[in-house]
Amino acid sequence: MEIARLFNGKKYMWDGNSYQQRGEMEEKASAYRERGIEVMHLENDGKYYLFTRREASGVSTE
Numbered sequence: 021m022e023i024a025r026l027f028n029g030k031k032y033m034w035d036g037n038s039y040q041q042r043g044e045m046e047e048k049a050s051a052y053r054e055r056g057i058e059v060m061h062l063e064n065d066g067k068y069y070l071f072t073r074r075e076a077s078g079v080s081t082e
Contacts, residue, residue, distance in 0.1 A: 025071050027060040032071035039068040 023034050035052075039045035045068035049059045058073040 021064070021069055025060075025062070027071065030058075030073060032058070032060050032073045035070045035072055037070065039070070040066075042068055044068075045070060 021034055021038070025032055025034070035048070037048070039048065045061060049061060049070055052059045052070070052072055056074065058075075060071045060073075062069045062071065
């Protein structure tokens with residue numbers, strides 16, 4: 021699985037895990053969302069993969 025993937029023009033990073041069951045993947049996705057992380061998923065060859073994205077906040081470029 022590629023480490024990064026674009027969804028709707030935004031870059032998401034793979035969380036590094038493959039999930040055998042959809043329910044297991046959904047539980048992990050829910051935990052990410054509770055922490056304010058955007059989540060997208062992909063199903064490939066009967067396995068589920070999560071890709072996450074978080075907006076940087078409070079970062080100064082000065």
